[in-house]
Amino acid sequence: MTEEVMIRIAVTAAYIILAPFLGGLLSGLERKLSARMQGRRGPSVFQSFYDVKKLFSKNLQVVNGAQIFIMGSYAFFIVFTGALLFAGWDLLLVFFTLTTAAMFLVAAASCTHSPYSTIGANREMVQMMSYEPMVLLTAVGFYLATGSFDVAEIVKADQMAILKLPGCFIGFMFILTIKLRKSPFDISCSHHAHQEIVKGITTEMSGPCLGLMEISEWYEKVFLFAMIGLFFISSNPLSIIAVVVMCSLAFFLEVLIDNTSARLTWDRMLYSSWTVTLLLGGVNILLLELFK
């Protein structure tokens, strides 16, 4: 038991320390991969680190003082969410904390009284409304498949959860696009500032504030891919290979979708993600419960 606690603490500490490096690297790879898909050379894979370093060297410039501590709280709760997952807590609790974190981000954008930032915040809320049902159903799916909500128990399952949760997995991949702010669902804020709502939710963030936002996104990215990994992990140590392979595939797929699709409107996003949730997530869970 104590050994398990040690492992859980070690994994959590590793996440907190290493996630920004991994996330930053992923972000760099994303740009590289995107560039190659578009026939460009692309920046170095370490470019994201250079960018953030530069952001932190700038002066702190805000619309109002509230932005700073609400952004700080957002960053804290994102790290906390990931830490809960890696420490093996209840999956639903992890997702609820994620929602609390997202709420801080929306509040940070809204408190500026800026039109672009506010519209970005509103769109972020629609995004939350779109992905939230699938997220909850995924947690329920894990419970039905493995008999526990606790991540610590889920990773000890005899077989991979994907075998019982194919529908939930596809559904989760769908909302992952929303969560990663990838086209066609980069509704609240894309990674490019040339859209009609400027930079959406991050319009009023600059310098260290934006740097903090970037780092939080790195943490979130690692957290989300860990969720993908959770579908493939089992008590068999070899499943780690499956996790790595599938996460890379998912990563590649997300970049590919980003580069090959145009942005949809928010109502299309809402309709499509709810339909996917109901058809894939809902049916998957119904079947699981029927054949339990």
Add this chain to the structure above:
Amino acid sequence: MNVIPYLICFPFLAALVMFCVRNRKVRGVLACISVAAIMVMVFVLAYCYISDGKSSQLLYESAHYVEYIMQAGEILLMLLVVFLCVKYKKYPVILLSVIPTVMILLTEYIGPELAETAHIRLDRLSLLMCLIVGIIGGMIVVYAVGYMRRYHEHHVEFTDRSSYFFALLFVFLGAMFGLVLSESLTWIFFFWEITSVCSFLLIGYTRTEEAVRNSFRALWMNLLGGFGFAIAIVYTAYKFRHLSLGMLVEQSPLSMIPVMLIAFAALTKSAQFPFSTWLLGAMVAPTPTSALLHSATMVKAGCYILLRLSPALSQTTAGMFISIIGSITFLFASMLAISQSDGKKVLAYSTVSNLGLIVTCAGVGSTGTVWAGIFLLIFHAVTKSLLFQCVGAVENSSHSRDIETMQGLITRLSKLAFLMILGIIGMYLAPFGMLIFKWAALKAFIDSGSHNVFLVIILAFGSSTTLFYWTKWLCKLVSYNSECTPCDDVTTPGQYVSMFFHAVMVIVLCLTFSYISDYYISPYISDIFGETVEFLSKSNLTLMMILVLCVFLIPLLIYLRTRRMKKRTVPAYISGVNRQGGRAFFNSYGDERHMELSNWYMEDLFGEKRLLKFSIIAGAAVVVIALVLVIGGALL
């Protein structure tokens, strides 16, 4: 338990005093003293109950003289309703009042000989309800003292009938105590009808055309429920020869017909679709009325009765239909709330939605869901009462309760805005009460059997829409601009006392609910179902408490750390030249244009036009099917 008769009768006496005292100040003081007395009595009751050590007490087997008073009361109520119906030409409603009353009286006089059963039941659930009614309801009365003063200063067009208003509030509290403590069906019915008529009178307080229309809607819907209740009483008397709610529950599944009829009455009272419109209409009344109806009393009476019935509903067709109605209500009301910009209307839809969740929990009727349902009821009462009081206070100060006008309230009415924010996050965010028990309910639905998976799916969707309407309200409050026009805060100290008390309760309950569960609710569950289950593990609960602290401390700590940081404040980007600190800009012709920020309401998707009728029809269909199937099934 000598205090029980006083607890029920004292509010009626206080009502009489309120009605007679015409001096505002004296009345205010007397109201506060009466509330204090009620609270003391509730605490004495709680102390006696706990020190006595018995889990459930059945009292007053013979109480004939009280029955006569009640019969007189029922006739009086009937005459009052008939008089008002004639006055406002709403003749059909008369039938809904006369027939049940006559039915009950006939059953009592020429009906069968009935077994002598207890008339009062004191157990953990009824004591809990007494605490909610006494404490939350009492605090609402304290709030009302200040509120009504400001209300009539602001609304000079309405006649000031405050003494009548306070009298009704106290009658309401008394009736609620009677309702939750009664075991005899006729007694419950008597108090049930008092709350129906009382809410009708409270909603019609301003006597405007809208108020009268809405109050009659509330009246006929609740009387319809009372009609169902009366049929259940007559049926029980003839079939089972007793009038005890507890025995009725024990006799299930034989007693499915009366159980279903009483559940039907509870559905009308707890404003489930198709009966939600009366509660939505109730917001025309002054805010203390809404707060009272929505949080501590009226609607909770319906939930209370359903929770009482839940052992009989568990694993039955009736229970399944009740949970379907509850889940439909939960989902659609939360969607409808998105399209509303009137603060009180959002709160009303949110109440309907949360009640739907409690009803679903009661309908499923497993140990876990009832446990979650009771906690949802507690947390909802406290949080919703706080929110209504905040909206009322904001309305008195800024003369609007539209969420769009609450832009930047955090700088204009800081104290009220902070209280409101606390209420809002208490309603939907981790790690606060409502969310924890939504979580618990979700787990319990899954564990309660495979036929409840659809409830899980509905819950998932309903949670996401809930998230949306609360978050956008919250954002409106914090979205401030240095040029926002400040407001005069006209809130009285008495109102603040009540609101701060609620705010403290929201936090304290979040920090202590695991103890409340261990020492109070779980024993009740094991009494009723004969089994104990650990619903949320201790480690999760500890983490929840840590999270509660984090939500407050982390922003505060970061704020204190970064407060003195060197920073440059710039105007927001609006792709033009800012004017008035970002509230206006120059357009391309060089004219100054004003800029307004507005929330999303998604009328096309979630508007009342599109969804309200549909949800009412869907709810009505399920109610009819349920009544036909359950009653028909039991008769055949």
